[in-house]
Structures are given as structure tokens and as C-alpha cells.
Amino acid sequence: MASFESRNNVNDEEENDGESAFETIERLLNTPAVLNSYAVIGDILPRPGLIKHPITYMATLVQIGYEPMPPKLTKSIFGRTQLQLPGFFTYMKYIAQIDGFRGCYRGLKYNIIYSIVYQFTSINVDRYQKAHYYPELRVEDAKYIDTNHLARSIVCDSITRIAALSVAYPFHLIMIRSMAQFIGRETYYDSLSGAISDIYETGGLAGFYAGFAPFVIGECVYIFLESSLMYTLREKFEQLGIAKSNSSFITNTFVNVIARTLVYPFKVVSTVMACNGSNCRSLAASAYTAPEHPNWIECWQTLWTRNEIKRGSSIFWRYQPITSSLMFPMQPIVRMSPNHLKGF
Structure with missing residues (x-):
């Protein structure tokens, strides 16, 4: 035996x-x-969304206010004179001519770290809450049962988002400043240790959360808008007798676009505050976010007055109001040849 x-x-x-x-x-x-366990490896690996990092890179520079190529006068379909700014491909071609193809992925390593830390924290906090405080939300689509479940879901999701961002946001800040180094050709943020040292020396511990308030508020507002709109539309579809399977994809896409569009100004303000004032004096990018804003609300008001609260929201067809205070952008620190101006 x-x-x-x-x-x-x-x-x-x-x-x-x-x-x-x-x-x-x-x-x-x-x-x-x-x-x-709470979170496994497959849950926290970076999402395919990281493939669009060059788009994030361009949008970040535009949100900061960096326009290396001047606009050109065009006519709208209604005959109105307007300023057209270079689109995504022209903008990234300019970056590639200076830094090469790899330069289009500046800050990617910090984006990956941010994504992993955010996903890990978010999953653990969400599962802990649903295991101890919101067990009724563990059922699929539980938040669409009634308004009480909806409210509890919004609170649960908001707490999860705040906790995850509180842990991961410093890496998001480092990513933004790493991208901003393109403007002045600095090297402080090429390494994680150098980035941490520079942020601590210029802003202390609070410096790691520059621009955090508008960022997290925007995310919480997004959760509220997305959940509320989805709940309302699903009710309307049920009243009309439309099957959920026939409307799910269209509804999710529509709601996501609407909600993200409405909260986009929070993202612009957050990016500006991340590179604004004495906390970012080591980077030339701070000149593009001048004057120094004492708080994010004042920054919002300034951008609103300039009609630039949504700059960077479009990456292909970009137009600038004739009345904008930045009608003629600041001359880029990186000089360019006349060939850079062709083709847009």
C-alpha cells in the first residue's frame, strides 16, 4: 500500500x-x-487605456497652456472667423521630431505605477465596504433597484474613489510634471527619486497633492452624474418596453461621454494647479500657468474669464476664440524650424 x-x-x-x-x-x-484575496494580479495590471498615453500627453500639455505652434485664421461653416490650432497628429509630430518616437511616451512609467496603485487600492476598498457596510450592493446592478440603493451606491463608490486617489495621486502629479518637462527640457522627473526630492524641496508633503482637490471633486461629481443618468435612462427604457440588452452599450457610451464632458473643467484646473506657482518653480511649465493662483477656485475663475476652462477637450479639431487672452501663445522654449509649421 x-x-x-x-x-x-x-x-x-x-x-x-x-x-x-x-x-x-x-x-x-x-x-x-x-x-x-481582495485583489489578484489580473485586477491591478494596467488597463488597455494606457495605449492612448500619447493622447493623454498632448492633452496635458494643452491643459497647461503650452502651444508650441501658432494658430492660423480660418472660417467656420457659418462664415465666422476663428483661430485653428494644430491637431493631435501635428502636435505629436512636433514632439517626435524633438524627442523621437519614444518621446511621445514621456511619463508612461509613472502612468503605469499610478494605474496599478489606483486599481489595487480601489478594488480592496470597494470589496471591504461591500463586505462590511454595503452587502446589498454585491448583487449585480443593485444600484438600479431603487433610489435608496442608488444613493448608497454613490456614497460607496465616492468613498472608494477618494481613498484610491488619496494613495495614488502623487504618482499622477509626478506623471504630469514629467510631461511638463518637455517645455523647459528639465530632468528632475526622469527618475522617481529625483521627482520625489524635487516635489518635497519645493512644496513639502503638501506638494505631492497640488491640484488634488479639483481632481477628486471632479471624480465624485462624475460618479454622481453617471449613476444618476444611468438610473434615469434605464427607468425610461423599461417604461418604453426596451430590453436592457438592446440599450446597454449605447446608454453606457452616451452617459460616459456626457458625464466626462461636464466634469472636464475640473481636470483642466487640476493640471494647471499641479504646475502652478512656487510649488513648481523648478519647471519652466509654471510660466504657462501664471499668474500664481492661491487656490483652485481662483484658478477656475481665471480660466473661465479667459474662456479656456475646457482647453484640450478636443484633440483633432481645436479652435481658439479670437477674444482669448492667449490669442497669440507664448513663444515656445524649444525652438522649431519652419518645416514644423507645415501640414496642419
């Missing part, structure tokens, strides 16, 4: 030795210890 068991153990070991690395990883990830 003992010999039979020993032969079985030997056979099992031989089978384990023969399995591939992928099979070993799959077997380990499917163990009860991992499956019952």
Missing part, C-alpha cells in the same frame, strides 16, 4: 515538473488563497 502511494506521489511530481510556466501560474492563481 505504501509503495502504491509513493508511486502516485512520484507520478504527481513528474506531472508538475512537466507543466509549462503558464500552467504553473494558472494553477497558483486558482488556489483558494489567491481566489479569496
Whole structure:
């Protein structure tokens, strides 16, 4: 009997030795210890959205106020004179001519770190809340049952978002300033240690959360708008007898676009405050966010007055009001040849 068991153990070991690395990883990830944990590796790996990092890069520079190429006068379809700014491809071509193709992914490593930290914290906080305080929300689409479930879901999601951003935001700030280095060709943020040192020296511990308030408020407002609009539309569709499967994708896309558009100004203000004033004096980008704003509300008012509260919201067809205080952008610190101005 003992010999039979020993032969079985030997056979099992031989089978384990023969399995591939992928099979070993799959077997380990499917163990009860991992499956019952709060967050597994697949949950916190960076999302495919990181592929659009060059778009984020361009949008960040535009939100800061950096326009390396002057606008040109055009006519709208209604015959109104307007200023057209270069679109995404022209903007990124300009960056690539200076930094090469890899330069279009400046700040990507910090974006990856931010995504991992954010996802890990968000998943753990969300699961903890639903396990101890909101067990009724563990049911799929529970927040659409009634207004009480909707309100509790909004509170739960907001707490999760605030907690995750509180932990991950410093890496988002470092990403923004790393991108902003393109303007003045600094190197402080090329390494994580250099970035942490520069932020601490210029702004102290509070410097790691420059622009945090408008960013987190915008995210909470988005949660409220997205959840409320989805709840309202689903009710209307049910009254009209439209099946959820026939309207889900269109509804989600529509609601997401509307909600993100409404909260976009918060993102602009956050980016400006991240590179504004004495907290960012080591970077030339701070000149583009001048004057120094004492708080984000005053920054909002200034951008609103300039009609630039939504700058960067469009990346392909960009227009600037003739009445804008920045009608003729500040001359770029990085000089360019006349060939850079062709083709837009």
C-alpha cells in the first residue's frame, strides 16, 4: 500500500515538473488563497487605456497652456472667423521630431505605477465596504433597484474613489510634471527619486497633492452624474418596453461621454494647479500657468474669464476664440524650424 502511494506521489511530481510556466501560474492563481484575496494580479495590471498615453500627453500639455505652434485664421461653416490650432497628429509630430518616437511616451512609467496603485487600492476598498457596510450592493446592478440603493451606491463608490486617489495621486502629479518637462527640457522627473526630492524641496508633503482637490471633486461629481443618468435612462427604457440588452452599450457610451464632458473643467484646473506657482518653480511649465493662483477656485475663475476652462477637450479639431487672452501663445522654449509649421 505504501509503495502504491509513493508511486502516485512520484507520478504527481513528474506531472508538475512537466507543466509549462503558464500552467504553473494558472494553477497558483486558482488556489483558494489567491481566489479569496481582495485583489489578484489580473485586477491591478494596467488597463488597455494606457495605449492612448500619447493622447493623454498632448492633452496635458494643452491643459497647461503650452502651444508650441501658432494658430492660423480660418472660417467656420457659418462664415465666422476663428483661430485653428494644430491637431493631435501635428502636435505629436512636433514632439517626435524633438524627442523621437519614444518621446511621445514621456511619463508612461509613472502612468503605469499610478494605474496599478489606483486599481489595487480601489478594488480592496470597494470589496471591504461591500463586505462590511454595503452587502446589498454585491448583487449585480443593485444600484438600479431603487433610489435608496442608488444613493448608497454613490456614497460607496465616492468613498472608494477618494481613498484610491488619496494613495495614488502623487504618482499622477509626478506623471504630469514629467510631461511638463518637455517645455523647459528639465530632468528632475526622469527618475522617481529625483521627482520625489524635487516635489518635497519645493512644496513639502503638501506638494505631492497640488491640484488634488479639483481632481477628486471632479471624480465624485462624475460618479454622481453617471449613476444618476444611468438610473434615469434605464427607468425610461423599461417604461418604453426596451430590453436592457438592446440599450446597454449605447446608454453606457452616451452617459460616459456626457458625464466626462461636464466634469472636464475640473481636470483642466487640476493640471494647471499641479504646475502652478512656487510649488513648481523648478519647471519652466509654471510660466504657462501664471499668474500664481492661491487656490483652485481662483484658478477656475481665471480660466473661465479667459474662456479656456475646457482647453484640450478636443484633440483633432481645436479652435481658439479670437477674444482669448492667449490669442497669440507664448513663444515656445524649444525652438522649431519652419518645416514644423507645415501640414496642419
